[in-house]
Amino acid sequence: MPEPTSQKIPVTVLTGYLGAGKTTLLNRILSENHGKKYAVIVNEFGEIGIDNDLIIGADEEVFEMNNGCVCCTVRGDLVRILDGLMKRKGKFDAIIVETTGLADPAPVAQTFFVDEDVQKNARLDAVVTVADAKWLSDRLKDAPEAKNQIAFADVIVLNKSDLVSKAELAEVEARIRAINPYAKLHRTERCKVALSDVLERGAFDLDRILELEPEFLEAGDGHDHHGHEHHEHDHHHDHDHGHGLKHYHDEEMQSLSLRSDKPLDPSKFMPWLQNLVASEGQKILRSKGILAFSDDDDRYVFQGVHMMLEGDHQRAWKEGEPRESRLVFIGRELPEQTIRDGFESCITAR
Amino acid sequence: MKDFQAGENTGSIVSVTDKVRQVNIGAPVTSVQFLGDNAAFVGAEENVYLVNVQGDVSRVAVHSSGILCATTDGTRIVMGGDDGKLVSLDASGEVKLLATDAKRRWIDNVALHPDGAVAWSAGKTAFIRGGTNEEKSFDAPSTVGGLAFAPKGLRLAVAHYNGVTLWFPNMTAKPEVLEWAGSHLAVTFSPDNKFLVTAMHEPALHGWRLADARHMRMTGYPGRVRSLSWSAGGKALATSGADTVIMWPFAGKDGPMGKEPAMLAPLQARVSTVACHPKQDILAAGYGDGTVLLVRLADGAEILVHRNGSAPVTGLAWNAKGTLLAFATDDGEAGLLEV
Numbered sequence: 290m291p292e293p294t295s296q297k298i299p300v301t302v303l304t305g306y307l308g309a310g311k312t313t314l315l316n317r318i319l320s321e322n323h324g325k326k327y328a329v330i331v332n333e334f335g336e337i338g339i340d341n342d343l344i345i346g347a348d349e350e351v352f353e354m355n356n357g358c359v360c361c362t363v364r365g366d367l368v369r370i371l372d373g374l375m376k377r378k379g380k381f382d383a384i385i386v387e388t389t390g391l392a393d394p395a396p397v398a399q400t401f402f403v404d405e406d407v408q409k410n411a412r413l414d415a416v417v418t419v420a421d422a423k424w425l426s427d428r429l430k431d432a433p434e435a436k437n438q439i440a441f442a443d444v445i446v447l448n449k450s451d452l453v454s455k456a457e458l459a460e461v462e463a464r465i466r467a468i469n470p471y472a473k474l475h476r477t478e479r480c481k482v483a484l485s486d487v488l489e490r491g492a493f494d495l496d497r498i499l500e501l502e503p504e505f506l507e508a509g510d511g512h513d514h515h516g517h518e519h520h521e522h523d524h525h526h527d528h529d530h531g532h533g534l535k536h537y538h539d540e541e542m543q544s545l546s547l548r549s550d551k552p553l554d555p556s557k558f559m560p561w562l563q564n565l566v567a568s569e570g571q572k573i574l575r576s577k578g579i580l581a582f583s584d585d586d587d588r589y590v591f592q593g594v595h596m597m598l599e600g601d602h603q604r605a606w607k608e609g610e611p612r613e614s615r616l617v618f619i620g621r622e623l624p625e626q627t628i629r630d631g632f633e634s635c636i637t638a639r
Numbered sequence: 640m641k642d643f644q645a646g647e648n649t650g651s652i653v654s655v656t657d658k659v660r661q662v663n664i665g666a667p668v669t670s671v672q673f674l675g676d677n678a679a680f681v682g683a684e685e686n687v688y689l690v691n692v693q694g695d696v697s698r699v700a701v702h703s704s705g706i707l708c709a710t711t712d713g714t715r716i717v718m719g720g721d722d723g724k725l726v727s728l729d730a731s732g733e734v735k736l737l738a739t740d741a742k743r744r745w746i747d748n749v750a751l752h753p754d755g756a757v758a759w760s761a762g763k764t765a766f767i768r769g770g771t772n773e774e775k776s777f778d779a780p781s782t783v784g785g786l787a788f789a790p791k792g793l794r795l796a797v798a799h800y801n802g803v804t805l806w807f808p809n810m811t812a813k814p815e816v817l818e819w820a821g822s823h824l825a826v827t828f829s830p831d832n833k834f835l836v837t838a839m840h841e842p843a844l845h846g847w848r849l850a851d852a853r854h855m856r857m858t859g860y861p862g863r864v865r866s867l868s869w870s871a872g873g874k875a876l877a878t879s880g881a882d883t884v885i886m887w888p889f890a891g892k893d894g895p896m897g898k899e900p901a902m903l904a905p906l907q908a909r910v911s912t913v914a915c916h917p918k919q920d921i922l923a924a925g926y927g928d929g930t931v932l933l934v935r936l937a938d939g940a941e942i943l944v945h946r947n948g949s950a951p952v953t954g955l956a957w958n959a960k961g962t963l964l965a966f967a968t969d970d971g972e973a974g975l976l977e978v
Contacts, residue, residue: 342704342721342722345721345745346742346744346762348762348763348781348782350781350782350800352781352800352801352821352822352840353820353821354821354841355820355821355839355841355843363840365781365782365784365800365822365840366782368840369747369782369784370745373705373707373721373745373747374705376667376669376683376684376705376706376707376721377683377684377704377705377721378667378683404840405862405863406863
């Protein structure tokens with residue numbers, strides 16, 4: 290994307306299973322006195338109690354790109370609406386796209402990867418998922434959509450946390466972390482969360498792919514998870530980190546992190562990554578990485594949604610900064626050993 | 640336009656930039672239409688700017704917010720807005736409200752028939768209102784991407800996901816569906832009524848020969864095709880989307896099937912708008928860097944109308960006689976050329 294990111298309108302995707310509290314959060318964003326004006330793309334008119342001529346009804350129409358890739362789906366209605374909204378540039382500061390409770394966030398995100406006109410004017414800021422503390426554990430068992438939304442999230446608003454016991458809250462958080470250890474998680478009552486925690490996150494900004502560390506508990510609880518992070522995370526058994534958080538393994542959806550302090554061979558790594566997303570892209574929901582290539586003084590960063598990848602040299606490695614490559618994949622039934630072996634084969638022999 | 644003198648010395652391009660009457664619109668323009676000899680610059684929001692040959696500008700308020708689509712039959716411009724309204728504007732500056740969407744949905748597309756019928760769409764629904772003011776509607780399988788009236792009879796092409804539906808509002812027969820996977824946006828009939836062409840969401844055109852629904856794939860564009868214009872007599876279809884004007888030949892019975900398109904007026908910028916002269920084999924092309932060129936179809940000779948260095952050209956039109964060319968850019972720079 291050659292255009293400067295700052296001039297593009299940020300777009301926040303708001304997902305969440307039925308009844309989790311998306312509309313509550315949306316109403317808060319629109320009614321709070323923040324001096325910003327939001328254009329909102331919703332599925333159901335009338336749920337929002339605020340009169341605003343920048344609330345637009347959408348049809349969630351997904352179509353397949355004609356490139357032979359079945360998971361290359363985009364939201365055609367979103368392309369149309371964003372195009373129309375750009376005629377009123379300057380009348381709003383940001384856009385929020387609310388999806389239905391049963392929606393897969395991927396087509397929305399992919400729209401920003403494939404559509405040239407959308408990319409020119411707007412940028413995907415983050416996928417924010419509102420989850421119901423009381424019912425999420427059940428939904429993760431019976432609703433694949435709910436699991437998708439958690440796996441895809443950059444920010445999770447764990448709502449109605451006042452309606453469950455501490456033990457139940459710990460349980461649902463552990464379930465979330467089993468699927469997605471990387472999203473920022475906020476416990477809320479009635480979606481009371483600082484808007485700066487859900488908006489303007491820059492989660493899809495390549496320059497801000499810095500935090501690839503899992504978030505196990507809220508920041509500042511003093512625990513040190515570097516101890517196990519230097520080695521690969523073991524997902525194969527439930528264990529206790531010593532700070533009260535159970536560690537679950539989700540049979541279907543999981544994350545995989547890879548790490549190497551030896552440089553990668555770009556002539557091996559790039560084809561490997563491209564082949565991996567081409568063959569396993571339906572299973573891989575999100576991918577991100579910071580890479581150290583041999584004979585390259587710049588950090589390379591990439592991110593992907595299913596089969597779509599974007600990447601670029603980001604900046605020079607700093608003096609004293611460990612030249613370490615880190616990759617994260619979140620997906621369903623990831624072929625873990627194949628991915629690990631493939632990654633190992635890209636590490637230079639030196 | 641009798642004297643297309645592009646000059647034989649190809650070293651420097653002939654320029655008519657000093658003959659262009661500058662018009663200051665001062666607001667983004669999304670299309671240009673002609674009402675007789677008055678140029679109408681349709682703004683991105685709220686207003687149309689009517690400009691006479693002398694260059695006098697009068698602003699007319701037509702919508703309360705964004706203007707999403709506009710078309711003309713030469714006597715009136717009909718526009719749809721994100722205020723859910725369909726309005727018309729005539730050369731005298733009179734604005735009429737033609738329809739208001741019951742759910743205040745965006746009016747995304749509009750088309751005009753020479754006999755006065757108007758068609759528009761909001762979401763999946765296409766509406767048509769004929770001369771008798773009777774209104775009919777048709778629900779497409781997905782959101783309507785584009786509308787076009789056939790040159791003969793009352794037949795409306797409705798573009799949508801995975802194809803185009805040909806709807807005969809005055810007949811009870813089931814609408815005919817032309818299928819092709821993907822999202823179809825702008826749609827146009829060839830002037831001889833033999834072919835139908837859509838611009839797709841992906842950088843390609845798709846066409847059908849109407850007699851047998853035979854497919855025509857027109858691909859190879861680096862960007863989405865947003866502007867289509869039939870040359871005089873419908874011999875070729877000029878298109879934007881590449882760094883040259885791509886002209887598909889439609890003179891034969893097979894249309895462009897098995898033929899190479901002509902590639903005219905290459906620049907280091909992408910063509911954003913095309914407008915063929917109504918009578919002669921000349922076209923005007925606007926580019927993403929603000930350049931406007933006149934191009935002779937026979938040999939590709941070029942005349943410079945507007946230099947580069949501004950916002951993309953978003954509007955370009957000839958009057959019906961072909962004596963006036965109007966252009967405008969996304970940031971409201973505009974000009975009129977008498978040829």
